[in-house]
Amino acid sequence: MAPSDERTGWRARLTSPTATALFALCFVLLIGLIFSGDGAFYKWSTHRDALRQASVYGILACGMTFVIITAGIDLSVGSVLALVAVAFSILSIHKDWSPWLAVPACLAFGAACGATSGAVIARLRIQPFIVTLAMMVFARGLAKTISGGMKVSTAMQRPDGSWAAAPVPDVFKAIDSRLLGDNISVVSLIFIACIAISWIVLSRLRWGRYLYAIGGNEEAARLSGVPVVAMKILAYALAGAFSAVAGLCQAAQEQQGDPEAGIGYELTAIAIVVIGGTNLMGGRGGIGLTLLGTLTIGYLDKILSVNAVPEASRLMLTGVIIIVAVLLQRRKD
């Protein structure tokens, strides 16, 4: 009747979300070992690149994890990424701001976008889906407005109407470089830092506990003295701030701010969180699962790419593998 003591046994460990997420990742890695793209999969550089490629999605997924744990959703992360990428490019390339000023300003800007969504959701009690959908459209529009509808690149128009390239800002080069003997991309390190910060917030800070409590049972949390409104605003502000981090990375890697960047990224971020095993109903999950989800999606993408699988087959394979991963999670619930 009470399956209590069984839960802690090895059988339970095997069916825990972490184990199933790990299993899904191993499954994908196994595919990589078999279809190695002429041995490319055995080279470290392939893994380094896979990690770099997945980093922007992973950073977005970190922010999404907070929101999903409170039983919410944030559809605006892709648009906020583009908005910040554009703003960062304008500040760094055209306004010559120091990165020590531009980076905090961009993070604050992203957090403010998220906090705005969060405030509307928590104070006016409107569904997160609708509010963040509105923010998604608004932020995209704002990105296009401040960029004039064009990519903000190092190309500068001379008085005579012709175009010339300004130097790429050092901060872009720094973010898009590699460390440890060329073995790891800086964006990957930024992603790992985001995971670490998220882990601290979720597992070591009172705030994180409150986010889980709100997602698990908002009314019970409120009656236990949890500041529900403030915590929801915090969750969305964090999602906004992480979107901003992703926006900085995106801009640095493209060496420009594309107002059309990040379209559809919110769905990838949600997919990563869900494949990791964090429950869309809220209250359950964790950042470790998001890390595993990011690696699963990232490697899947890389393996398909390195084998030059045609686009149409990639879509079908991705769909099948996601469904399999989600079904693995389901069995446990």
Add this chain to the structure above:
Amino acid sequence: MYTMQAVAGPTQTDTPLLAMTAICKTFGSQEVLRDVAFDLRAGELHVLAGENGAGKSTLMRILGGVIPADHGHSHINGSEVLFRNPRDAANSGVAIIHQELSLVGSMSVADNLFLGHECSTAGWLHQSDSNQRAREVLGRVGLSIDPRSAVDSLPISSQQLVEIAKALALDAQIIVMDEPTSALSEPEVRNLFARIADLKSQGCGIIYITHRLEEIYTIADRISVLRDGALVATRDRSDLPPDELVRLLVGRNISDQAPRRSVTTNDIRLQVQHCTVRATRADVPPVVEDVSFDVRRGEILGVVGLEGSGVSELLWANFGGLANRATSQITIDGSRTRINSPRDAIDAGVALVTNDRKRTGLILGMDIVQNSTLAALPRLSPFTWLNHSAETSLASESAQQLNLRAASMRQHVSTLSGGNQQKVVLAKWMGTNPRVLLLDDPTRGVDVGAKHEIYLLMNQWSEQGRSIVFSSSEWPELLQVSDRIIVMHRGRIVASFERGAATPADLLRAAMGSTRDE
């Protein structure tokens, strides 16, 4: 205390309606049911009693086809049945009415009654036939409501009857009721019992699960007692006096009289003045209207009222739980205190145990430690940094005091029994070291042993000088535990009794608001 009579006796026949024999069930290494034999006759009400965790629910889940038994056989009307799923069970005339109702709130009563068995030809629904049939079935449970009305517009008591009607609509012969009265007021309970008597006279057999002794001795024909997975006794009601039943249930002698040593002093600890709670709709009079009362240090104040009298709202209002719907002037230990939110209340030393732990008390997906420290977290985590060892030690300390039984402190509370879940709720509030405890029906749905423990705890708290405002749906217990009782009717206090000055009948009369008229 219940005044129902004329319960039709069971019709004795040779073949019982239901016979389950040698049922065994093991989960992992835990033997949950051990060689259980259980039978039910047509026209009888068979109470299945047992503490939480004794195996009642498992037995009923096997009967309902939710899980299979490891061993054993079931016969209905003499022929063997094997249920692979709940639908098999329903087709064989078994209906289980759970404590949490399984109706679709937004759908009409008629649609709910025939859900999955709609009156239709080739997919085309016959609305008028369906409504006609619904009226007949509702008539059998004594409900005269429009079958087209939405279920969630009905009071809980009517929803319960709709659930029974749903069983009848499927021609159920065997009806299992799991604590059907836990959310009902006294008159509603009596109405339910009258309907149960009707069902019995129509030849249905009823398996009834309850924790309330009074109920058992009002309606049971036979009583079976499960303890630790084994059936320890099946007897006619008359052969099983209450003391004996309690002894069988817990396997030891306990006094079900909660001892009460009054330690009330004269210092007023909590003073509430002009408490008013608006209704959610503007055209309805306030739920609580200008209520004032005070509680002394160490006093246990009982609050009594029927469903809708505003008792719960009164407690919520003084905890800041109703936000701007409520106004109240609160004075604690002589100083005026503003309580606009639960956080204010907690900071002022007020705690609220709600009457629905799953909906408003616990975070079911969290473990025991996380739940029991949730309210005290600001104190436990300076600069918002969590201190896991401080949390664990606080939770373990509370768990020990409360005699909380769990395999591990990291167990999810959703896997605990009702009594242990309630103890987690209490642990959460002990962690905040409150001066005033507002307890809204804290013993709802917990077993006899846990109830007793909760009453002992309340005594302990009052000895520590804490003040308790306490409401309960079980009035005899409330009478034993409280130092003083106030009675509410339609949002106002209509009577007040000192300890020992009232009988349940007095309370009921006052709560029904009939003293003046009659």
Add this chain to the structure above:
Amino acid sequence: MRHAVTRTILVSLALAALSVTGCKKSTPTSNAGPANASPGAKVSYTIGMSQCNLGEPWRVQMNDDVRKAAEAHPEITMIFKDAQNDTLKQRAHVEEFVSAGVDLIIISPKEAQPLTEPVAKAMQAGIPVIVLDRRVLGDEYTCFIGADNKLIGRKAGEWIVKTLGGKGNVVELEGLMTSTPGQDRHSGFRDAIKGSDINIIFEADMKWLEPDARKEMESALSRFDNIDLVYAHNDPGAHGAYLAAQAAGRADKIKFVGIDALPQEGVVYVKQGILAATFQYPTGGAEAIDMALKILHGESVPKEITLGSRVFTKENVDAGGDPI
């Protein structure tokens, strides 16, 4: 209940996510050459311009080209409408132009089939219609102006064969292969390299997107040690490939070729020495105004005009490229 529904929607969306990470087509552009002022204009004309989607920089450029050309003719009043990638909206825009009684309509249609009938109706109402870039079905329009992606692809292929001396290992990064421009730039290129010793060692669909191009190029780099040239179906794709190669320290051993040659994008990349060459995909905005004036003055115009392209290389970029 509500949550369950939301969850279902989200899961489906999330699945869709990985499939449609990009459906924008950022492409090419224009010569922005000054329009010929046509003499003897007495009356004033109103021209309606229906653009299918201003979300794409290349189409923003097209509108700019139209506007610039029209500004040289004070007798022309332009009305711009943006259908925001919505076929029905564009249909409505055409109908509004007809009922407003404009003198001429320029349309860059989103899709052929659904816009054929509104265009025919405008023609029947006596309003000439110039169709830009994408076609409508049948022949009920006055004039079609468009560039030929297949031709551009072939020119790029011929240039590559010449540059590599007829042999080498090439990576092809394709635009969305479900779109006609992607298919044409692919097949034109393949036609041109037929018979040479050029090997396509790796091809991948980067969906017109720079981050995707960079990802695919990284895969190509880890698989192949000898890559001579990357042919990308647009300039951002070529730039993404360059960044991947640069990060791998191999950018100086590989040539990069792109298409579109937007003045602030591909052309600048050539000036920076990032791209070896880029091939212009003109918008036809200026030509559309030229044709419009001819039509309005009663002169006859060809039914179909194929725009020429220009190639920009290190040598000729400062001189404005060479026609091909």
